[in-house]
Amino acid sequence: MPSVDADEQGAYTKTANPNRRRAFSRRRWVKISCLATTLILFAFYFCYYAYYYRSPRVTLNKLITTVAASKAPPKTNESDHLFPPDFDHDQHIPLDTWSSSPGSPRGALYMIVRNENLPEARATMRVIQDRFNDQAKYPWILLNNQHFNADFKKHASAVVTRSNTSIFFGKIDAEAWAYPSWIDVPRAENLLWDLVGVKRGESLSHHQLLRYQAGLFYHHPLFTNVEYTWRIEPGAMYTCALKMDLFRFMKKENKKLGFVMTTKSEPKADPSLWPTARSFMEQNPHWIKPRNQTILPSLIDNNGDYNHCHMSSNFEVLDLSFVRSEAYQAFFRHLDLASGFFYEKWGDPVRTLAAALFLDKSQVHFFDQVGYVNDDISHCPFNSHSSQQCTCNAAQSHDPPSLDAFIHYAQSKIPPHIKIDLNNTDILKQVIKEKDQLVSFLEQHGDLSFNS
CATH class of the missing domain: 1.20.5 (Single alpha-helices involved in coiled-coils or other helix-helix interfaces)
Structure with a gap:
């Protein structure tokens, strides 16, 4: 066998098995x-x-x-500041949504509702559509402090689309729903316990709703082109045929606030509301109307204190020029900074007191012909002709607190030359039980508004 030197052996080793070296390289890689x-x-x-x-x-x-x-560019519009763009929800209602005929009001049916309340919302919307809006075609505005899910939008829209009625879904901005910066949150949470026993007094979300409804909802951009709102409560039932266009009536008669239910808040719920309102009155006398021109006397007892009567906002027809006014917004800011929406339970009485301070009593209207049932309160028309078109029971209309509050409101409806003992509530309650007699009396001496 021929001999091989060392150099040749090394060269042989490097080139003898190239496939083995390539396999090793691949495994390493x-x-x-x-x-x-x-x-x-x-x-x-x-x-x-x-x-x-x-x-x-x-x-x-x-x-x-x-x-x-x-x-x-920087924004100066207050609604844009409170409600930044959200591309999942509607932000604007086009003007061509409403009728272009002269004098037509730009009204909207407005509801605050959550996804889990879809059945109640659909039931109420269906009643309103059947009794009124299938023909009137005013747009719906539905607001939620959460995101509306696709299922809610689909089934809520199905209620109105058959009549070609528009519906818009908006999201309440977190800043408008949350505690404002000046609230001592631990204190507010502790004070909720003091409101146990007051209806929904211990519910934080209810406090947030009351504050939003009192002074913030109309800043939402969906209301930019809206002139009038009708607040609809999910689950509420309307028990009478609605022959009147409430928005057209409000505009034609220059009404600013329409209601159907009066009730009393519990004194424990808002003990500092009236003192806070009085401080505003003292600081801003230029905005306060003469007392004898307003409904304020019907809200004050013999000691000059607030009697806690108020109009329920569960049904409320509102001219937004009232709440957009400089006086109303200053009043709301004054109350808001006093923190009573969270340290106490301020709510519907805020709007009632504002109406008593800034509106003539002729601008506040009682919609007797609207049959209404919600929770434990109800109203059936006093007028027998209206009640024949209703499914409600007139004998069960109004709970006792509402009767007492209505009696106070009735005082401002009686002309001065009519002599009647309105302090004798037993007699008045008996008259109210015979509702046709009361309406007959009121129709003889003025309409069902707060006209003198």
């Missing part, structure tokens, strides 16, 4: 690739976990809003 892939997947999983479970979520809509805001 596969291992490196697997390790790198594992590290990348681990990093991705870690970031995913941190994003969803360790830090606040940032939605695509918020990201889009943030980027858009950085490029947009």
Whole structure:
């Protein structure tokens, strides 16, 4: 066998098995690739976990809003400040939604509702559509402090689309729904316990709703082109045929506030509301109407204190020029800064007191012909002709607190030359039981508004 020197042996070794070297190189590359892939997947999983479970979520809509805001000019509109764009919900009602005929009011049916209350909302919407709005075709505005889900939008829209009625879904801005910055949150939460026994007094969400309804809802951009609102409560039933267009009536007769139910708040719910309102009156006498021109005397007892009577906002027809006025907004800010919406339970009486301070009594209207049932309160028309078109029981109309409150309101309806003992509530309650007699009396001496 021929001999091979060392140099030749080395050269032979390097070139004898090239396939083996290539296989080794491939195995090493596969291992490196697997390790790198594992590290990348681990990093991705870690970031995913941190994003969803360790830090606040940032939605695509918020990201889009943030980027858009950085490029947009500064905003001065208050509604834009309170309610930044949300691309999941409606932000605007076009003017061509309403009739273009002269004198037609731009009215809207307005409801605050959550996804879980879809059955109640649909039932009430169906009644309103059947009894009134299938022909009138006023748009619906539905607001929610959460995001409306697709199921809610689908089934709520189905109620109105058969009559070609428009419906808009808006989201209440978190800033308008949450505690304002000046509220001592621990104190507010502790004070909720003091309101146990007051109807929904311990419910934070109810306090938030009352504040929003009292002075914030009309800032939502969906109301920009709206002149009149009719607030609809989910689950409320309307028990009479509605032959009157309430919005047209409000506009024609220059009414600013329409109601159907009066009741009394519990003194424990709002003990500092009247003193706070009085401080506003003392600081702003230029906005306060003469007492004898307003409904204020019917809200004050013999000691000069508030008697807690108020109009329920569960049914409320409102001219938005009233709540958009400088006087009303200053009044709401004054009350809001006093913190009573969260330290106590201020709500519907706020609107009633504002009406008593800033409106002539002829601008407040009692819609007797509307049959209404909600929770434990109800109204059936006093007028027998109207009641023949109703499914309600007139004998069960009004609970006792509502009777007492209505008696106070009735005082401002009786002309001065008519002599009747309105302090004898037993007699008046008996008259109210015979509702036709009361209406006959009122029709002889003025309509069912607060006219003198």
